[in-house]
Amino acid sequence: MPPITVTQDLVLAVAELSQLNIDGADIDGYAADMTKVLALVEQMHGVDTSDIAPMSNPTDASQQLRADEVTEPDQRERFQAIAPETDGGFYLVPRVVE
Amino acid sequence: MQDWEIVIGLEIHTQLKTKSKIFSGASTDFGAAPNTQACAIDLGFPGVLPTVNTRVYEKAVAFGLGIGATINLTSVFDRKNYFYPDSPKGYQITQLETPIVVGGSVDVVLKDGSVKTIQVTRAHLEEDAGKSMHEDYHGQTGIDLNRAGTPLLEIVSEPDMRSAEEAVAYARYIHQLVTYLGVSDGDMSQGSLRCDANVSIRPMGTEALGTRTETKNVNSFRFLERAINYEVERQIAVLESGGRIRQETRLYDSDKDETRPMRSKETATDYRYFPEPDLLPVHITQDYIDAVRQQMPELPAAKIQRFVRDYALNEADAQVLASTVALADYFETVARVGGDGKLAANWVRVELLGQMNRESLTPSAESLGAISLSANALGMLLARIKDGTISGKIAKTVFAALWHGEATDPDTYIATQGLTQVSNSDELAPIVDGVIANNPQQAAQYREGKTKLMGFFVGQVMQQTAGKANPQQVSELVQQRLLD
Amino acid sequence: MSDLHHKTISQLLRDLDNKAFSSVELTAHYLDRIERLDPAINSYITVLREPALARAAAMDVARQKGTHPPLAGIPIAHKDIICTQGVRTSAGSRMLDNFIAPYNATLVEQLNDAGVVTLGKTNMDEFAMGSSNENSYYGPVNNPWRADRVPGGSSGGSAASLAAGLCTAATGTDTGGSIRQPAAFCGITGLKPTYGRVSRWGVIAYASSLDQAGPMAQTAEDAAHLLQAMAGFDHRDSTSINQPVPDYLAQINGSIKGLKIGICTEYFDAGLDDDIRTAVMAAAKTLESMGAILSEVSLPNTQHAIPAYYVIAPAECSSNLSRYDGVRFGYRCADPESIEDLYKRSRSEGFGREVKSRIMVGTFALSAGYYEAYYRKAQQIRRLISRDFSQAFDQVDYILGPTTPSTAFKLGEKVDDQVAMYLQDIYTIAVNLAGLPAISIPAGQSQGLPIGLQLIGRHLDEGGLLKVAHNFQQASDWHAQRPDDGQ
Structure with missing residues (x-):
């Protein structure tokens, strides 16, 4: 994989996926940061990993399964006490058009 | 006019019949007040972690066995990343690369009696999203996350169906199977079975698949048939007028009986799947699978x-x-x-x-x-x-x-109520004789060969006995009396 | 009573038992010090004066009755990434400045059950992303040893507050060195346990497969006190380890005679400060004099640890931080015009620059067309690094090296050079990738600033690490050195 040159377009595309606004004045700064970090990261491209299985988690154990029981009581009041905006038990957001 | 071949694949989401959610201990009961069954895990609060409900595995394995599929002894949960208000964590936990069920097939009987085999690609476990209410909040949308985290089995078919009828027959079969197995309660009015239809068309006799559209969230068989038929007609119209089909996600509007492109969920979203680091791989044994098989109806x-x-x-x-x-x-x-x-x-x-x-x-x-x-x-x-x-x-x-x-x-x-049938000839004979005597004209016609009148005589006797006479006995008596 | 803050937990427990003073007096002493000294250090984000005093009083009553738990009345602090019910848990971010946690982290419950008094919540790099504590919404923390120096990060507040005598011990979290590096910079003892030894439930996630909470303390013995309470399986954390918790306090008193300690050659590279090299080698000799057997050991993939980490951690962070969307909790921008506006402005205004930068890198590494070359590649390298350790532990029992390449650097020195900041974690990061336990202990000073020695152990060998550290601390007094606060 050749080194990535982080363009303004790439910054904006990644920002869109990340749901972040990057001000016009900051785009070059982010592009420069990303370029440097990716250059650091790209050192690993020289390592031969052809037969190596990816390691997602340092634990070799397998997932324990939980009994199918209702253990969580209704705590709506408590949770919604710290919500930005609610009404009638619903969380409110600007109108979503499907 | 060009002849078109229709190619349909279905993704069926079926809600699994469990008491608690797939990744939390909140209740899955339908119809509770908004957000009263959304615990901190379902809400995606900071610092919370998922756990895995054992029953979802029993159900998924039973379904896999029910369609003759391979059950993966190791299955892995992945994150599918996207922002949407009914997806509280900003990702859905699903199974991408290593689902629990792989392959399998079902035979469906069509209206003409022929049997069609539909291949199943895979079935994987995942969590349902919440619901957005667009109506009541002064131009705002209300979010109810009770449904978030309800266990789903997503059953993905190969593009093996060639008509809306086949698609509906397949969907009905899956519905029947999951209900039979107790995998799902199958209550479609509560969204327990929802279909996404991938539809494309291609010139009859060609191999290459046409561009497909995905019509989402069709929640009845009738709508499924209509949505597919609408989409097929639309695609034919587009292609025959020289246009091109856009690969997109569409929504079926049952009120207008049409599909339309979804505006908000981007169709070309990059979901950035990766293995869910909060969960470990799930290992099951052949003994476990055999035990599930033993329990299957x-x-x-x-x-x-x-x-x-x-x-x-x-x-x-x-x-x-x-x-x-x-x-x-x-x-x-x-x-x-x-x-x-x-x-x-x-x-x-x-x-x-x-x-x-x-x-x-x-x-x-x-x-x-x-x-x-x-x-x-x-x-x-x-x-x-x-x-x-x-x-x-x-x-x-x-x-x-x-x-x-x-x-x-x-x-x-x-x-x-004294409804016991009268089969006794001694009791019935006088009544039969009376009916014959009172209807000489019909009696004569019967004797001349108009045997259809038997029904008339039996009817008259039944009337007089308030239906209690044994009709077999009555007709024997009538015949005896009239012909002897 | 003026030197109460120099006492270790072990000493305080004896004094409390002997009624030399009460937990209320001890707690008030700390609260008083925080009030006087912390404005210059900024190690606390939230101080819990009244709840702490009430809790101390309750623990004094329990001690009177003789029904008290093991750490009754010991005042500690929690890193502000650890959820404390009813108390703001900010993760050092504007995003969670208004987040009152509705539940306790499991480790908070466990420490509460053990009887601790919570003094407050300590400052940190935003969402644990940083090595200098300069990425906090609540401002930087000054190193108590020298005010123009950083305390390290991301658990900089916990380390600084300990060094300044503003708590007896504290919790931290370590994703790439965030317990050990600030412990080294502040001259205290910091243990990163085996991944999964301490439950992550209620610990706000940065990178789920790397995050691990652990104790930060004045001594290895004190760290053992805390770990005893914190460790254990938690049914709420699927990645926590279902193994019995040993008696760490019993283990630390064992001899280190015959233990094989490997000196990691790759950790003594050209980038290492000379004073640190000298101090760490001297410490190794001390251990040898106590019966340990020294040898050299190699971890050949060390150089790839930082590249792999800066893919894996940002990738997981980009996903973990998607839940901060202004809908259910946390910061919401003013007057959002649309759902997208709500998301984008809430996130852009709520997160700081470094967090946004890591989200962007992580999003990129997972995106279509790059996943294989970045994320998958990094996970493969992770296995190579893990194998390095397995092979090394076939030869030795512990791996020894410096915790950091330099002592505490100047505030502002590296803020404009992200990569230089990342390289701070060069000796600590591989441990997280492999999920191993490691401890940093004070082992010298350079120009008045503490030097940290790192020991890495096998999976679940926290007891052994604490034993080696405790033995070293019996033979040295670097851990007892404190900056002069004039008080």
């Missing part, structure tokens, strides 16, 4: 075959009676108590289902459990037809009384 196809064989039913009757486990069990009780499979099939199909249909009841476990007429009572009623205690006609009267809860025991009702 008889599957629909086997049951239909057995009905045909053991009760000498035709295929169509067997299919109807095996449509739900509850109805099949009901029928088998009626047949056992009544001592006649064919008679039982007839009464359950025509009388029971007819009555239920008139009252808009489907033969589910709930409705069959709730009606007054028990399978045992219906069986006893049929036994009384068979032993000649009552006529089929009187039996309908008793059926009605039992249905309406005016009686619970057919024998008691027959006795107290």
Whole structure:
């Protein structure tokens, strides 16, 4: 994989996926940061990993399964006490058009 | 005019029948007040972690066995990343690369009686999203996350279907199977089974697949048929006017009976799947799979075959009676108590289902459990037809009384209402003679060969005996008297 | 009573038992010090004066009755990434400045059950992303040893407050060195346990497969006190380890005679400060003099640890931080015009620059067309690094090296050079990738600033690490050195 040159377009595309606004004045700064970090990261491209299985988690154990029981009581009041905006038990957001 | 071949693949999301959610201990009950069944995990609060409900694995494995699929001994959860208000964590936990169920197939019977095999690609476990309410909040959208985290099994088919009819037949089969297996309650009005239809068309005789659209969240078989037909027509119109199909996600609007592109969810979103680091790989053993197999009920196809064989039913009757486990069990009780499979099939199909249909009841476990007429009572009623205690006609009267809860025991009702059939010739002969005497013209015509008039005479006798006369006996007597 | 804050937990427990003073007096002493000294250090984000005093009083009553749990009345602090019910848990971010946690982290419950008094919540790099504590919404923390120096990060507040005598011990979290590096910079003892030894439930996630909470304390013995309470399986954390918790306090007193300690050659590279090299080698000799057997050991993939980490951690972070969307909790922008506006402005205004930068890198590494070359590649390298350790532990029992390449650097020195900041974690990061336990203990000073020695152990060998550290601390007094606060 050749080194990535982080363009303004790439910054904006990644920002869109990340749901972040990057001000016009900051785009070059982010592009420069990303370029440097990716250059650091790209050192690993020289390592031969052809037969190596990816390691997602340092634990070799397998997932324990939980009994199918209702253990969580209704705590709506408590949770919604710290919500930005609610009404009638619903969380409110600007109108979503499907 | 170009001939088009229709290519359909279905993704069916079925909600699994569990008490608690797939990744949390919150209740999955339907219809609770908004956000009262959304715990910190379902809400994606900071610092919370998922755990895995053991029952979802039992259900998924049972489904896999039910379609003859491979069950992966190791399955892995992945994150699918996207922002949407009903997806509280900003990602959905699903299974991408290593799902629990791989392969398998189902045979569906089409209206013309032909059988079509549909291949299943995979079935994977994932969590449901919440619901957005667009109506009531002064231009804002309300978010209810009760449904978030409800366990889903997503069943993905190969693009093997060639018409809306085939797609509906397949969807119905899957619905029947998951209900049979107790994998899902199958209640479509509560969204327990939802279909996404991938539809494309290509010139007949060509191989390459056309560009497909995905019509999302179709929640009834009728709408599925309509949505596919609409989409096919639309695609044909686009292509025949020289346009191109855009690969996009569409929504079926049942009020307008049309599909339209979804505006908010980007169709080309990059989901950035990666293994869910908060969960470990799930390992199951062959012993576990065998244990699930031991617990599995008889599957629909086997049951239909057995009905045909053991009760000498035709295929169509067997299919109807095996449509739900509850109805099949009901029928088998009626047949056992009544001592006649064919008679039982007839009464359950025509009388029971007819009555239920008139009252808009489907033969589910709930409705069959709730009606007054028990399978045992219906069986006893049929036994009384068979032993000649009552006529089929009187039996309908008793059926009605039992249905309406005016009686619970057919024998008691027959006795107290004096409905026992009169088969005694000494009792019936004078009545027959009276009817003949009062209708000389018809008697003459009968003797001249108009034997169809037998029904008239039997009818007259039945009228005079308030239906209690044994019609067989009556017709024998009429014939005797008129021809001898 | 003026030197109460120099006492270790072990000493305080004896004094409390002997009624030399009460937990209320001890707690008030700390609260008083925080009030006087912390404005210059900024190690606390939230101080819980009244609840702490009430809790101390309750623990005094329990001690009177003789029904008290093991750490009754010991005042500690929690890193502000650890959820404390009813108390703001900010993760050092504007995003969670208004987040009152509705539940306790499991480790908070466990420490509460053990009887601790919570003094407050300590400052940190936003969402644990940083090595200098300069990425906090609540401002930087000054190193108590020298005010123009950083305390390290991301658990900089916990380390600084300990060094300044503003708590007896504290919790931290370590994703790439965030317990050990600030412990080294502040001259205290910091243990990163085996991944999964301490439950992550209620610990706000940065990178789920790397995050691990652990104790930060004045001594290895004190760290053992805390770990005893914190460790254990939690049914709420699927990645926590279902193994019995040993008696760490019993283990630390064992001898280190015959233990094989490997000196990691790759950790003594050209980038290492000379004073640190000298101090760490001297410490190794001390251990040898106590019966340990020294040898050299190699971890050949060390150089790839930082590249792999800066893919894996940002990738997981980009996903973990998607839940901060202004809908259910946390910061919401003013007057959002649309759902997208709500998301984008809430996130852009709520997160700081470094967090946004890591989200962007992580999003990129997972995106279509790059996943294989970045994320998958990094996970493969992770296995190579893990194998390095397995092979090394076939030869030795512990791996020894410096915790950091330099002592505490100047505030502002590296803020404009992200990569230089990342290289701070060069000796600590591989441990997280492999999920191993490691401890940093004070082992010298350079120009008045503490030097940290790192020991890495096998999976679940926290007891052994604490034993080696405790033995070293019996033979040295670097851990007892404190900056002069004039008080």
